Amino acid sequence: MRVVFMGTPDFAVPTLTEIVMRGHEVVACYTRAPKPAGRGQSERKSPVxxxxxxxGIPVFTPKNFRDPADVATFAALGAEVAVVVAYGLLLPPAVLEAPEKGCLNLHGSLLPRWRGAAPIQRAIMAGDQRTAVSVMKMEEGLDTGPVSLLDFISIGPDMTAGELHDEMMRTGADLMGRALAALDRDALEFTAQPDDGVTYAKKIEKAETRIDFSRPAIEVHNHVRGLSPFPGAWFEIEIGGKPVRVKALRSTLAAGQGDPGTVIAGLTIACGEDAVRFKQVQREGKGAMDAEAFLRGAGDLTGRRVG
Known part of the structure; x- marks a missing residue:
């Protein structure tokens, strides 16, 4: 099939690779424009x-599709289908309708639950035990299109957003490959999403990354793993007479009681109900380390309150 691929982050790369390896003709890739990065602020191209x-695929990086010329260029490619994976730009009706067989989107949730920008993080933060990666046909609404294929994925009690991201990345590539094979045979069927169970995965805001130890331990634990490794949930604690920001990367539920935010022992901290033990952390300006290594440098924190 003649395919236009539209994606930006590393999450999308395995799907692009799968499409190429299955012998489809990818006539163009659309991705976000290079951005300044690093100390020298040199422009960095996206993984896609x-x-x-x-x-050897031609690359297009329009800022948006408000310019009729960009829409005309897209339509002139004559693609049978567009495949969209974490592209990052809204597609107007003229683009959605240009490919003969429409636009297929790979979405990391069990639709209609967690439509929107951060489905992986929100599922874990909410304590979901199961999610899915889905292939849907795009329409104007936000992730409202009918679904064709999906693969269920279990969310373990300590699974982080990074681990779920990687599993979805691999599973989704194969799923989209199967979807295109069925579409090529005119055998891909779609089912409308139900009206019940709709939730939205809003973008992660910086203000919500700080850990609130007044919440029950299970909610703190889900918050930590839902934001690990990026952007990272964090707390502040005094070390050597100075407040130090500590990013929590791995945690587990622990026994213990105390005033919320008080270190019980090691890196076990009391919550509104029960406690959490941090297994891996990252001190500001340093790399990730296990709790034992952190405590060797920080000393005994028992009884200290987080800021």
């Missing part, structure tokens, strides 16, 4: 941009 160049 770099992968497309390795495959």
């Amino acid at each position: 941009h770099l992968a497309a160049e390795e495959f």
Whole structure:
């Protein structure tokens, strides 16, 4: 099939690779424009941009599709289908309708639960035990299109957003490959999403990354793993007479009682109900380390309150 691929982060690269390896003709890749990064602020191309160049696929980086010329360029590619994976730009009706067989989107949730920008993080933060990666046909609404295929994924009690991201990345690539194979045979069927059970996964805001130890331990634990490794849930504690920001990367539920935010022992901290034990943390300006290594540098914190 003639395919246009639209994606930006590393999450999308395995799907692009799968499509190429299955022998489809990827006539173009659309991705977000390079952004300044690093100390020198040199422009850095997206992971999809770099992968497309390795495959010899032409790359387009429009800022949006408000310019009729960008829409005309897209339509002139004559694609049978567009595949969209974490692209990051809204597609107007003229783009959605240009490919003969429409636009397929790979979405990381069990739709209609967690439509929107951060489905992986929100599912874990809410304590969901199961999610899915879904292929749907795009329409104007936010992740409202009918679903064709999905694969269920279990969320373990200590699974982080990073681990779920990687599993979805692998599973989703194969799922989209199967969807295109069925579409090529005109055998891909779609089912409308139900009206019940709709939730929205809003973008993670900086203000919500700080840990609130007044909440029950299970909610604190889900908050930590839902934001690990990025952007990271954090707390402040005094070390050497100075407040130090500590990013929590791995936690587990622990026994213990005390005033919320008080260190009980080691890196076990009391919550509104029960306690959490931090297994891996990252001190500001340093790399990730296990709790034992952190405490060797910080000393005994028992009885200290987090800020």
